[in-house]
Amino acid sequence: MAGKPFRGAALVALVFATLLVVDPLRAQIQLPAIDPTGNRVFLPLPNTTQLLTPASARGGWLGHHRGNQAVAPVAPPSGHGLGALPGHQGMGTAAAATPAFTHPPDAPTCGGCGQPGCRGGNCLRKSDGRHIIPRPSLPTSQGKLGEIIMTPHRIVAPVGSEVVVLAGLCGGDGHFVLNQPLEWILSNDSVGQIIEVGGMEHPNFNRLVPPTSEKIDGQFARGRTGLKAKLVTRGTPTPVDDIDVLQGQTYISLHSASPGTTWLTAVAPQASAWDKRRATTVIHWVDGVWSVPAPVITSSGSVQPLTTLVSRLADGNGISGWKVRYSILGGAPAEFVPTGSQTAEAESGSDGQATVQVRQQAGKVEPGTTQIRVDVIRPAVAGESELIVESGLTGITWSAPALTLRAIGPRTAGINEPYNYRVEVSNPGDQVARDVVVSSDDLGDGVQFVSSEPKPSVFGQRYEWRLGDLAPGQQPVPINIQLRGDSRGIKRSCFRVASQSDQLQTEACAETEVAAPCLGVRLDGPTAARMGDDFDFNIELVNQCDQPLENVRVAVQLDAGLSALALSNPIEANVGRLAFGEKKTLPLRLRATSSGVQCFALNVVADGGHTATGRRCIEVANVVTGQLLVEARGPQIAQRGQEIDVAVRVTNSGNVPLDSITLTNRFPASLEPVSATSSYQRTWIGDDLALFVGRLNPGQMADLVVRYQAREIDPQAVVQFTATTPSGAQAQQQWPIRIEPETGGAVPPGVGPPAAGNQGNPGSILIPRDPAGELGVSVETITPSIAADGRTAGRFRFTVTNNRTTPDQNVALVILTPPGLRLAGFDNSAAGPIRLLGSNAEGTRHQLETIREMRPGEALTFVVEVNGTLPGNPVLEVQAASDNTLGSVSGQNSIRVVPGQ
Numbered sequence: 068m069a070g071k072p073f074r075g076a077a078l079v080a081l082v083f084a085t086l087l088v089v090d091p092l093r094a095q096i097q098l099p100a101i102d103p104t105g106n107r108v109f110l111p112l113p114n115t116t117q118l119l120t121p122a123s124a125r126g127g128w129l130g131h132h133r134g135n136q137a138v139a140p141v142a143p144p145s146g147h148g149l150g151a152l153p154g155h156q157g158m159g160t161a162a163a164a165t166p167a168f169t170h171p172p173d174a175p176t177c178g179g180c181g182q183p184g185c186r187g188g189n190c191l192r193k194s195d196g197r198h199i200i201p202r203p204s205l206p207t208s209q210g211k212l213g214e215i216i217m218t219p220h221r222i223v224a225p226v227g228s229e230v231v232v233l234a235g236l237c238g239g240d241g242h243f244v245l246n247q248p249l250e251w252i253l254s255n256d257s258v259g260q261i262i263e264v265g266g267m268e269h270p271n272f273n274r275l276v277p278p279t280s281e282k283i284d285g286q287f288a289r290g291r292t293g294l295k296a297k298l299v300t301r302g303t304p305t306p307v308d309d310i311d312v313l314q315g316q317t318y319i320s321l322h323s324a325s326p327g328t329t330w331l332t333a334v335a336p337q338a339s340a341w342d343k344r345r346a347t348t349v350i351h352w353v354d355g356v357w358s359v360p361a362p363v364i365t366s367s368g369s370v371q372p373l374t375t376l377v378s379r380l381a382d383g384n385g386i387s388g389w390k391v392r393y394s395i396l397g398g399a400p401a402e403f404v405p406t407g408s409q410t411a412e413a414e415s416g417s418d419g420q421a422t423v424q425v426r427q428q429a430g431k432v433e434p435g436t437t438q439i440r441v442d443v444i445r446p447a448v449a450g451e452s453e454l455i456v457e458s459g460l461t462g463i464t465w466s467a468p469a470l471t472l473r474a475i476g477p478r479t480a481g482i483n484e485p486y487n488y489r490v491e492v493s494n495p496g497d498q499v500a501r502d503v504v505v506s507s508d509d510l511g512d513g514v515q516f517v518s519s520e521p522k523p524s525v526f527g528q529r530y531e532w533r534l535g536d537l538a539p540g541q542q543p544v545p546i547n548i549q550l551r552g553d554s555r556g557i558k559r560s561c562f563r564v565a566s567q568s569d570q571l572q573t574e575a576c577a578e579t580e581v582a583a584p585c586l587g588v589r590l591d592g593p594t595a596a597r598m599g600d601d602f603d604f605n606i607e608l609v610n611q612c613d614q615p616l617e618n619v620r621v622a623v624q625l626d627a628g629l630s631a632l633a634l635s636n637p638i639e640a641n642v643g644r645l646a647f648g649e650k651k652t653l654p655l656r657l658r659a660t661s662s663g664v665q666c667f668a669l670n671v672v673a674d675g676g677h678t679a680t681g682r683r684c685i686e687v688a689n690v691v692t693g694q695l696l697v698e699a700r701g702p703q704i705a706q707r708g709q710e711i712d713v714a715v716r717v718t719n720s721g722n723v724p725l726d727s728i729t730l731t732n733r734f735p736a737s738l739e740p741v742s743a744t745s746s747y748q749r750t751w752i753g754d755d756l757a758l759f760v761g762r763l764n765p766g767q768m769a770d771l772v773v774r775y776q777a778r779e780i781d782p783q784a785v786v787q788f789t790a791t792t793p794s795g796a797q798a799q800q801q802w803p804i805r806i807e808p809e810t811g812g813a814v815p816p817g818v819g820p821p822a823a824g825n826q827g828n829p830g831s832i833l834i835p836r837d838p839a840g841e842l843g844v845s846v847e848t849i850t851p852s853i854a855a856d857g858r859t860a861g862r863f864r865f866t867v868t869n870n871r872t873t874p875d876q877n878v879a880l881v882i883l884t885p886p887g888l889r890l891a892g893f894d895n896s897a898a899g900p901i902r903l904l905g906s907n908a909e910g911t912r913h914q915l916e917t918i919r920e921m922r923p924g925e926a927l928t929f930v931v932e933v934n935g936t937l938p939g940n941p942v943l944e945v946q947a948a949s950d951n952t953l954g955s956v957s958g959q960n961s962i963r964v965v966p967g968q
Contacts, residue, residue, distance in 0.1 A: 213238040214343030215249075215335055221349045223456045225356065225380055226326055229262060231299075232348050234333045235292055235316040243315020245294050247335055248279075251319050253286040254330040258352060259323030260285030265293070265312060280317070290317045326354040328451060351454055355379060355386050359441045359459035366498075367432045367467030368570075370404055374422040375441060377415045385419020390444040390453070393423050399435025399465055400428045425463055432570065434467045434496050468539065469496030470503065472564040474577040476550075482581050482611070483589035484681065485517050485551050490575070491543040492564050498539060499939045501568040505532040505546060509561045513554035513581070518594050520547045535886040536939030538855070538966065552581030553589070585612035586619070586671050586679035595686045596659045601632075604683070606653040608671060610645035616673040619645050621653065624668045628661030628687060645673070662689030694721035695728070695790045695798035703802075705777045706809045710741065713802055715771045717790045719763035725796055727877070727948055728760040729955075731789050732773060737781035737806055744771040760790070781806040793879040793948030793955060795912070842875060843868040844947045844958035853935045856967030860891055863931045865945045865958060869921040878918035878949040882931060884911055887941040887964055892932035899927070921949075935964035 217234045224230050235243040251264060266280025280290040292315050299310040299318070312318050321329060329350040338344035360373040375391040378384060395401055395409045403411035404424040413421035425437070443457035473491045480486035494500045507530045510516060516530060523530040532546050552558050561576040592604035606623075610616050619642040625631065631638050642651055659665060669681040701713035719725050733755050734740060740756050743749055747769075748759040760769045775786070782805050789799045845868075850861035869875045884890050890913055893903045906913045918927070933943065944959040 213244055213335075213338060214340065215333055215338070215346035216243075217333055217346040217348050219348060221351070223351045223353055223454070224323075226323055226352045226354050227380060229320050229322045230350055231310055231318055231320045232331060232333075233310075233312065233316050233318050234346065235313070236335045236338060243292065243313065245292055245315050247292045247315075248337060249290050249292065249317055250334045250336060251288040251290065252332045252334065253321075254332070255286075257286070257329040257331070258325055258327030259321050259329045259350070261288050262320045262322045264288035264290045265297075265318040266290055288319060290319065292317050321350065323350075323352040326352050326448070328352070351456070353445055353454075353456055354381075355389070355445065355456075357389075357443045357457060359443070359457060360461045362462040362464065364464040364466055367427060367434060367465040370424050370426045371463050372422050372424050373439065373441075373461065373463075374420050375413075375415070375443060377419045377421070377443070385415065385417055387415050387417050387419070388446050389415040389419075389421065390446065391415065391421035391423075392442040392444065393425075394440045394442070395425075396438040396440050396460075398438045398462070399433065400431040401425050401437040401463065401465075402428050427465060432465075432467060434465055434469055436462050436464045438462050466497050468494055468498040468500035468537075468566070468569050468571065470500055470537070470564050470566060470571045470573055471495055472505070472562060472573050472575040473543075474560070474562050474575040476560070476577040476579050478578075479580045479582060480552060481587075481679075482555060482583040483551060483553055483587055483607075485549050486579060488548045488550060488560065488577060490546040490548060490562050492534060492537065492546070493543040494537040494539050494541060496539050500537040500539075500566045500571060501939065503534040503537050503564060503566050505534065505562060505564045506530060507560065507562045510550065511558040511560045513552055513556065514558045514560055515551045515553060517549040517551050519549065536937060536941070538938045541937070550579075552579070555581055555583050557581075583611045584679060585610065585616065585677045586673060587611045588669060588671055588679045588681045590669065590681050590683050592655075592683065593685060595688070598659050598662050598687050598689045601656055601658045602685070604655040604657065606655055606669065606681075607650060608642060608645065608653070608679075609650045610647055612677075613647055615647060616645040616675070616677060619643060619671065619673045622670045623655065624670070625657070626665045626667060628659065628663060628665035629657050629667060629685075630660050631655070631657055659685065659687040662687045693719065693723050693725040693792065693794060693796045695725065695792070695796045696720040697730075697788050697790045697798040697800040699786070699788055699800045699802040701802055702804065704805050704807060706807055707777050707780055708809050710774055710776050711804070712772050712774050713786060713804075715773065715788050715800075717760055717763070717769045717771070717798075719765055719767050721765055721796070724762060724764050725792050725794070726762045727793050727879075727950065727952075728763055728769075729791055730758045730760055730771065731791070732756040732758070733787040733789070734775065735781060735784045735786075737777065737779040737784050738775040738786065738804070739778050740773055741776050742774045744773075747771060777804075777806045779806065780808055791955065793881075793946075795881070841870055842878070842947055842949050842952045842956050843870050844945050844956055846943060846945055846958040846960040848960045848962050849930075850962065852963035852965055853933075854967040855887075855935045855938045855964045857889070857934050857936050859935060859967075861933050861935065861962050863933065863943050863960065863962070864928060865931065866926050866928045867918075867921075867945075867947050868926040869923060871951065872923050873951070874923060875921045875952070876919065876950045878921055878947060880915040880918070881946045882913040882915070883944040883946065884913070884933065885941045885943075886911075887935065887937035887939050888943060888962070889934045889936055890931065891934045894930035894932070901927075901929075933962070935962075935967075938964050938966045940964070 213236045215234060216237050217232060219232070222230060234249055236247045236249075238244040251261060253259070253261065261282055261284075264280045264282050280288070282288040293312060294314065296314045297312040299312060300306070300308070310318070319331070319333075321331065323329060329352065331348045331350065333346050333348075335344045355377055356379075357375060357377045359375060363371060363373075365371045373393060377386045377389045377391075379386055391413050393403065393411045393413070395403075402408065402425070404426050407428075411423045413423050415421040425439070427433070427437075439461050441457070441459045441461055442455050443459075445454045445456050447453050471493050474488060475491070476488040477486050490505060492503065492505060508528065510528075510530075519530075519532070521532060523532050525531075534544055537544065550558075550560065557578050557580050559576055559578045561574060563572065563574045565572040587609040589607040589609075590604060591607070593602050596602050606621065608619065608621070621640045621642060623631075623638040625636045625638070630636070638655070640653060642653070645651065657667070663686075664684050665687050666682060666684040669683075671679040696718040698716045698718070699713055702711050705711045715730065717728060717730055719728075731752060732740065743756070743758060747761075750757050750759075756773070758771060760771075763769060773786075784804045784806050785801050786804065787799065787801045789797065791797045844865065846863055846865040848861075849864055853859040853861035867878065867880065869878075882890065889910060890906065893913075895901045895903075901918060902916045904914045904916055915929075921927070931943065935941075940961045940963055942959050942961045944957055946955045946957045948955040
């Protein structure tokens, strides 16, 4: 009877001998795969069984440390379920024909059961350099007082896979006990069965003694803890799925072809402590695979979906009814749509997809990464409660432009002395910030704006600097601003940068303490002039001390490009005595004799060592240009139904004649123009009234009157007049009118103060708002996109057309290139010998030779070549004016400029 079991064991050993591949250097064991059809015990090579090892679950609370010590079971965190295999996007990867885990296991600890560190030099390194193992320790009687250490404590595994569980008896001396019997038991209500049980591994001198392990049936097996370490491998090329069975440990593998739960108990029958001689591992077999959403990158302000996919192992079809809980852990502020909460649950549909949507919180649209935890929950089945089978992490990186602003200025400055601020704007985001505008509505009480580079647009007390598009990572764009404090105290000046297109805005402020010395100096005068012009400055001196100042003397040192009529350089004057609080003003007339920036320095001294200094610079232009001035006068209060007159004067304030002057009038809906001075041609440009003034010589004025009818009550009605010329001269003036309810009775027309000079009376009713043909400009982008390297060429084609039935004369063309584009070439081959005359200093305005005449219906086409210098979508504009055109007409188109390589 004893021979039959022996022959059966020999037969099994023979089968294993034909299927196992052993590496003598690493003792690697390749385990054959079980044939699920039942036609045979094992599948032929190279089929191998998928192993889920204790190392598969490391990284979460399922993990264990490999080493000489036993590792105590770790309880799952509160509210969390079982984790999946680390290094995978869910269990789907674990069920595929790949290693059960993809990262090398942690280096083992040694020197005590469950305690890190080596004691007494009892650690050695294996020859392969991969593992640290303890020196062999002899069994002691203290081992019988030890406790069972099993790992993993709990694990989730896909059906059809094979799970390996390690166990050992931790003795009282801090080492696993060698050659101890262990019994493995599956509870009656468990699914699955035992596949293989590990036995005692003998040293080389005792290889003739067979291992003392035996599988009694699918639910019960016996084994012994080994005398030496062993490395079990699946036979895959990568070593990351190898299983280290340490000295004093043994192992068992289990398999289940159906979902459910396995309760595996290990018992050390020779251990004397009954409450510590047994331990249990729970294995949850799940018929499903899932994938946690991978991290994504998306644009800020968008709504980003996250989808978890759950499917069956057998056929890959989706599984419905599984819950997926998404929780925002931190990072960039975000919320789930549509509830705005920080947690959301989705249930998988028939396709196995469970989807939620995430967006950034209102008012917090900014670049950054939002961290999100994903819990995959198997529903309650066959009497088992819900089970969290995966707790993974993913993230959403929000890509967006950003704006930063710095304001840098001096800590102190003298009263009425200019001081400089430097405002720096940058884009630390990862996208282009579009249409960036720096503005200041609050320079502080007692602070006056002097000048800046670049120059701002001024709207009352508001200053604006338009910077265009800012590329990410671009060098900060500086704005140098000169201010002046006219009273004592700490002056706080604030600046704001905004991009309306990207809904970005931030603010920066700086403070300067304005102190008052005994001698106060203030300079009033222009900052720009033309060569040959005379201009006046006023030098104001004030005694800010509490005692008189005696023998006050002034000296003015002029640059070579300035001169004072009939006065030497330096100019000197003796003011004499200044009483406390007394002010004296000295007039100074200078002449610009050279172009460029010309300056003069002021030095004031008084007895007692009191001094004050000042300096002023004037930008002298050597090109004579035309200038316009617009003045408006009229009543500021009107009654509804009343007709009122607003008088307008247009003056050529330059020293060269200006041609084709057009005055456009913009008005609110509460006012309706009914007539205008009949001596000037009238038409409509869009919704604006336009009057053709024509030519004005230097100093010449044109006076016009526009009559309006007050249609509606409007406390803030404003009419605006803008005078323009094709050469670029422009001036503007606004006039406010408060329209009140009528008081009854006849309403006489209100007439504003007449302008001096030859003023005409209002003429006939305005012409209809549907003029016939006109001059037209169209711009076409030939090259869709170029690189911002300053070399790649892009092309535009623009066409100028005379849509009238009559000829048009003196057609003036101007090409406007914004920041980010540079004019590289001009092709006039299709339009005849029309040349590019030149460009302004900034390289943004390019004047073409005037076209003397265009026949009715004639069209001329030109090609412009540009280079990109800044990423964005810059717009090229072409303006045209002529003798028969009121104002100017324009066409525009954009080109995409991408970052250069």
